[in-house]
Amino acid sequence: xxxxxxxxxxxxREEAHSAREAAExxxxxxxxxxxxIAGAESFSPQEALARTELAEGQDLEPGFxxxxxxxxxxxxxxxxxxxxxxxxxxxxxxxxxxxxxxxLHTGIEKQCENKTYWxxxxxxxxxxxxxxxxxxxxxTMAVERxxxxxxxxxxxxxxxxxxxxxxxxxxxxxxxTSGLELGAITVFFYTFREREQALDLFExxxxxxxxxxxxxxxxxxxxxxxxxxxxxxxxxxAMPARLDEYEELLSENPIWLQRTRGVGILPPxxxxxxxxxxxxxxxxxxxxxxxxxxxxxxxxxxxxSVPLGARGDAYDRYxxxxxxxxxxxxxxxxxxxxxxxxxxxxxxxxxxxPPREELASSMEALIHHFKLVTEGFVxxxxxxxTAVESPRGELGCYLVSDGxxxxxxxxxxxxxxxxxxxxxxxxxxxxxxxxxxxIGSLDNVMGGVDR
Amino acid sequence: xxxxxxxxxFRVTFSTMLRKPEVIGYPERKTPVFPRFRGRHRLWTHExxxxxCVGCSLCVAACPADCIRVVAEENTPERRVSAGxxxxxxxxxxxxxxxxxxxxxLACPFDAITLEAEYEMSERERHAEIYTKEMLLAPHPxxxxxxxxxxxxx
Numbered sequence: 001x002x003x004x005x006x007x008x009x010x011x012x013r014e015e016a017h018s019a020r021e022a023a024e025x026x027x028x029x030x031x032x033x034x035x036x037i038a039g040a041e042s043f044s045p046q047e048a049l050a051r052t053e054l055a056e057g058q059d060l061e062p063g064f065x066x067x068x069x070x071x072x073x074x075x076x077x078x079x080x081x082x083x084x085x086x087x088x089x090x091x092x093x094x095x096x097x098x099x100x101x102x103x104l105h106t107g108i109e110k111q112c113e114n115k116t117y118w119x120x121x122x123x124x125x126x127x128x129x130x131x132x133x134x135x136x137x138x139x140t141m142a143v144e145r146x147x148x149x150x151x152x153x154x155x156x157x158x159x160x161x162x163x164x165x166x167x168x169x170x171x172x173x174x175x176x177t178s179g180l181e182l183g184a185i186t187v188f189f190y191t192f193r194e195r196e197q198a199l200d201l202f203e204x205x206x207x208x209x210x211x212x213x214x215x216x217x218x219x220x221x222x223x224x225x226x227x228x229x230x231x232x233x234x235x236x237x238a239m240p241a242r243l244d245e246y247e248e249l250l251s252e253n254p255i256w257l258q259r260t261r262g263v264g265i266l267p268p269x270x271x272x273x274x275x276x277x278x279x280x281x282x283x284x285x286x287x288x289x290x291x292x293x294x295x296x297x298x299x300x301x302x303x304x305s306v307p308l309g310a311r312g313d314a315y316d317r318y319x320x321x322x323x324x325x326x327x328x329x330x331x332x333x334x335x336x337x338x339x340x341x342x343x344x345x346x347x348x349x350x351x352x353x354p355p356r357e358e359l360a361s362s363m364e365a366l367i368h369h370f371k372l373v374t375e376g377f378v379x380x381x382x383x384x385x386t387a388v389e390s391p392r393g394e395l396g397c398y399l400v401s402d403g404x405x406x407x408x409x410x411x412x413x414x415x416x417x418x419x420x421x422x423x424x425x426x427x428x429x430x431x432x433x434x435x436x437x438x439i440g441s442l443d444n445v446m447g448g449v450d451r
Numbered sequence: 452x453x454x455x456x457x458x459x460x461f462r463v464t465f466s467t468m469l470r471k472p473e474v475i476g477y478p479e480r481k482t483p484v485f486p487r488f489r490g491r492h493r494l495w496t497h498e499x500x501x502x503x504c505v506g507c508s509l510c511v512a513a514c515p516a517d518c519i520r521v522v523a524e525e526n527t528p529e530r531r532v533s534a535g536x537x538x539x540x541x542x543x544x545x546x547x548x549x550x551x552x553x554x555x556x557l558a559c560p561f562d563a564i565t566l567e568a569e570y571e572m573s574e575r576e577r578h579a580e581i582y583t584k585e586m587l588l589a590p591h592p593x594x595x596x597x598x599x600x601x602x603x604x605x
Contacts, residue, residue: 115515118554119513119515119554120515122515122516122550122552122554123515126550186463186464190467193473196473200485203484203485203487203488204485204487205487206487207485207487207488207489207553207566208489208551211550213552213553213554222487225485225486225487245463248462248463249463249464353557359560366560369558369560370509370560373509373512373513373557373558374509374512
């Protein structure tokens with residue numbers, strides 16, 4: 001942590017200096033983030049204070065302290081990865097804060113432009129690493145829509161099962177880590193114990209524990225292996241009792257209540273204005289769930305409810321997520337019961353790799369195989385936007401095709417990135433300790449924010 | 452804080468103490484993997500000793516991480532390495548780049564390359580992570596147990 005005083009040798013000051021030099025060299029104004037960083041140096045403390053007061057339209061009270069610039073992150077255990085917050089503190093009160101992002105930037109969107117549609121699947125899955133199935137789901141749906149390729153019902157049900165299982169795993173990570181940040185260490189061990197079982201199921205069906213490439217254009221890579229259904233049924237049978245345990249530990253825990261009740265409240269219309277989606281929005285009582293509002297992958301065939309909160313504080317977000325987990329388990333059970341017969345992938349030889357057993361016998365299959373692997377399939381020119389309801393909100397893929405075998409542009413609307421901008425209005429005027437609870441309750445995954 | 456609420460919370464904690472531990476004593480005991488798990492690559496040979504790989508470079512085309520390098524050469528009557536016309540003179544996989552997506556395995560029309568169960572691949576030097584053909588043809592020195600396919604309950 002670094003203060004903004006003038007004793008020298010301070011990283012923030014050096015960074016501010018280089019930012020100002022760069023701006024001068026390029027003949028431009030400082031960006032807002034740079035101004036926030038430069039706040040330590042650009043004004044005297046009195047000037048900075050006067051500006052803050054002016055912005056808020058309050059009078060200067062006698063005995064007011066000088067504001068202090070504190071760097072929270074990027075290497076801070078409670079920022080869920082590499083989020084950096086330049087906070088302006090008055091004692092323990094957060095006067096202002098600026099998220100500085102980009103520490104986990106991987107350029108995946110740009111890399112997709114140099115890979116065939118088939119290869120790009122392995123890249124998009126690595127963005128929001130806790131919701132890898134949702135990343136591919138949005139992407140493959142976009143490609144399928146451009147190709148006008150119908151997905152067989154069995155593949156849709158498999159996608160629903162794995163998406164919901166992924167939602168359970170993601171919410172378990174969220175519950176464990178945000179409990180950890182607020183001092184409830186026990187929950188962390190319990191949720192990760194259950195998450196391990198979910199990851200085992202991923203490994204069993206997809207071969208990977210986290211960054212799978214199981215969803216392919218046209219369906220799923222493989223069918224369920226023997227024993228998968230029994231293992232999954234055992235998991236969804238055991239889970240409700242485990243969720244009861246977590247709730248027993250947290251829901252009425254006085255420390256948890258005091259740390260989360262009334263923390264991070266924003267009015268619903270402001271949340272909508274900021275583009276916030278997912279549990280953070282539903283906790284404020286806004287009924288927006290893409291699985292209901294714009295059903296995809298045959299979600300309209302499942303009976304489930306969308307949990308809503310009332311106040312929209314961190315506690316409501318916790319309740320909404322735990323209830324959502326229960327709903328996910330219900331959806332998985334329904335999907336297993338109603339699993340349709342048929343193929344797990346579309347039968348389109350121009351897009352889908354031919355079955356392996358045909359490679360040895362059919363020359364035509366071998367030619368298709370070579371063409372698909374070396375050149376990839378061609379997607380008709382056009383653009384589309386498809387969105388899925390990820391554990392964090394609306395995860396959309398905007399895909400532009402120029403008629404070639406590679407995407408012309410692949411943009412992902414990641415909910416973590418959009419939800420992050422609600423942090424500033426939320427945290428202003430609150431306590432620094434509550435800021436940690438707010439970051440936790442928004443559930444940002446930095447891999448998704450920076451992409 | 453009421454005593455009943457505190458006890459309710461501790462009930463979960465104490466009951467968990469009586470459960471069987473979930474941890475595995477790694478590295479003495481290795482976590483078994485499922486049959487579909489994709490770990491270290493392995494190149495295969497036919498029963499007569501000839502290599503299955505014919506150096507067609509389809510795995511190179513499929514690899515999204517660009518981690519495979521293949522230089523093919525012609526088989527001659529004096530030096531016959533593979534069953535096809537050509538063979539892979541150089542076959543290298545950069546394990547630092549590999550993302551274990553298994554596309555090479557999918558792309559290979561001759562089942563010459565597969566991804567096996569082994570997941571312990573750390574080395575002390577970076578250049579040791581570039582696996583050569585000889586390393587990929589030999590079985591891994593540190594084998595990992597594979598879970599048996601469980602019969603479905605139905």
